[in-house]
Amino acid sequence: MKTTIAEIGNYVGQTVVIGAWLANKRSSGKIAFLQLRDGTGFIQGVAVKAEVEEHVFRLAKELTQESSLYVTGVVREDERAPSGFELTVQSLELIHEAKDYPITPKEHGTEFLMDHRHLWLRSKRQHAIMKIRNEIIRATYAFFNENGFTKVDPPILTGSSAEGTTNLFHTKYFDEDAYLSQSGQLYMEAAAMALGKVFSFGPTFRAEKSKTRRHLIEFWMIEPEMAFMDHEDSLKVQESYVSYLVQSVLSNCKLELAALQRDTTKLENVVAPFPRITYDEAIELLQEDGHEIQWGEDFGAPHETAIAEKFDKPVFITHYPAEIKAFYMKPDPNRNDVVLCADLIAPEGYGEIIGGSQRIDDEALLKQRYEEHHLSEEAYRWYLDLRKYGSVPHSGFGLGLERTVGWICGTEHVRETIPFPRLLNRLYP
Numbered sequence: 001m002k003t004t005i006a007e008i009g010n011y012v013g014q015t016v017v018i019g020a021w022l023a024n025k026r027s028s029g030k031i032a033f034l035q036l037r038d039g040t041g042f043i044q045g046v047a048v049k050a051e052v053e054e055h056v057f058r059l060a061k062e063l064t065q066e067s068s069l070y071v072t073g074v075v076r077e078d079e080r081a082p083s084g085f086e087l088t089v090q091s092l093e094l095i096h097e098a099k100d101y102p103i104t105p106k107e108h109g110t111e112f113l114m115d116h117r118h119l120w121l122r123s124k125r126q127h128a129i130m131k132i133r134n135e136i137i138r139a140t141y142a143f144f145n146e147n148g149f150t151k152v153d154p155p156i157l158t159g160s161s162a163e164g165t166t167n168l169f170h171t172k173y174f175d176e177d178a179y180l181s182q183s184g185q186l187y188m189e190a191a192a193m194a195l196g197k198v199f200s201f202g203p204t205f206r207a208e209k210s211k212t213r214r215h216l217i218e219f220w221m222i223e224p225e226m227a228f229m230d231h232e233d234s235l236k237v238q239e240s241y242v243s244y245l246v247q248s249v250l251s252n253c254k255l256e257l258a259a260l261q262r263d264t265t266k267l268e269n270v271v272a273p274f275p276r277i278t279y280d281e282a283i284e285l286l287q288e289d290g291h292e293i294q295w296g297e298d299f300g301a302p303h304e305t306a307i308a309e310k311f312d313k314p315v316f317i318t319h320y321p322a323e324i325k326a327f328y329m330k331p332d333p334n335r336n337d338v339v340l341c342a343d344l345i346a347p348e349g350y351g352e353i354i355g356g357s358q359r360i361d362d363e364a365l366l367k368q369r370y371e372e373h374h375l376s377e378e379a380y381r382w383y384l385d386l387r388k389y390g391s392v393p394h395s396g397f398g399l400g401l402e403r404t405v406g407w408i409c410g411t412e413h414v415r416e417t418i419p420f421p422r423l424l425n426r427l428y429p
């Protein structure tokens with residue numbers, strides 16, 4: 001019976017065949033332990049000299065790392081195995097012999113691993129991270145579909161920017177200037193006026209010259225946008241979405257979290273509602289802790305970490321000064337100098353995972369913002385139309401996929417959370 005490692009538990013006591021690669025190996029004169037992987041999981045194959053044909057045992061001893069093979073064996077339950085099963089090898093058929101695989105079980109430097117990203121993805125750790133990324137993607141679609149949202153795909157080649165003009169990737173669109181999308185938000189606002197509750201899920205690009213453990217040049221963002229929903233309604237969606245993601249990973253990725261040695265007690269806490277503090281309160285907290293920060297300044301990574309440390313769940317920081325936020329955010333009706341927005345800061349120092357706000361719905365105010373932000377009215381005319389024809393209160397947010405994966409997996413750097421990261425100094429492989 002041909003099967004996969006993930007399905008092998010259905011065949012206890014039976015003989016199965018799996019296609020696999022040799023991840024690692026230990027052997028003595030009498031027994032060989034083969035660490036096998038097939039993409040769906042990892043399992044140990046045990047070849048005992050006395051129990052297999054001579055050429056099979058010889059092959060087991062000679063197998064090189066990352067060679068591909070078909071393994072025939074009997075499935076056994078084994079409490080000590082992470083997956084709960086082991087394969088007693090009966091025969092082996094070599095498909096392709098790998099010679100001198102560069103990533104050996106010894107430690108390698110990060111740059112070396114990044115140069116070999118196409119191979120590094122095969123490691124148990126990277127496998128676990130990609131599986132968790134996939135679970136977060138699956139849970140995202142499930143959450144928004146279950147809650148009445150329609151998926152809408154905004155364009156990637158655009159003529160105007162959503163998040164300011166400094167980080168835009170410039171390109172040519174025949175004879176015109178074009179930019180790679182930094183955010184689909186403005187288009188999602190148009191879609192919300194047509195479909196009510198919408199979400200997008202796609203790549204976004206920022207030519208940010210920052211070399212931090214939280215910044216990618218190309219990253220994936222989930223952007224929900226909701227008509228007739230105010231700032232408060234949006235925070236409720238955000239906290240239940242993020243709780244849903246974390247709880248889905250906890251239930252469906254136990255082996256992967258164990259492979260990453262993730263301390264899951266902190267994740268178990270992540271259940272809505274989340275604590276909230278205003279920007280003003282955050283500034284006070286930071287000043288009390290001796291940080292040199294004044295009202296009106298934006299938070300850096302150390303500030304976010306210091307605030308996050310005071311809570312055991314993600315924390316919303318709300319009502320930032322209008323001056324340090326995007327042009328489209330709606331001012332607080334009680335206080336013109338702050339806007340109805342929130343950033344969601346992940347625990348354990350992972351920083352901002354969501355940015356969101358209620359949007360300006362008044363045409364005159366939006367026009368005034370264009371002027372203040374020196375935005376060309378021409379490029380944004382269609383966006384103004386949304387305030388001309390049946391304008392309604394509406395809110396939305398963007399969750400960064402890689403930062404969320406990084407937090408849930410407990411990775412040191414976002415470079416491990418996307419298959420082929422684009423970084424300041426890296427466009428290869």
Ligand code: 4AD
Nearest residue numbers: 183185215216219223352353354355396397398400
């Ligand atoms: O806070 P940002 O810039 O918000 C927006 O783009 C809004 N237009 C979203 C919306 O309201 N529809 O980005 C949203 C999130 C951040 O919280 C962060 O998680 C992630 O996107 N992000 C990045 N992730 C990796 N690398 C980068 N360079 C990122 N920049 C933002």
Ligand code: MG
Nearest residue numbers: 343352354355
């Ligand atoms: Mg932000």
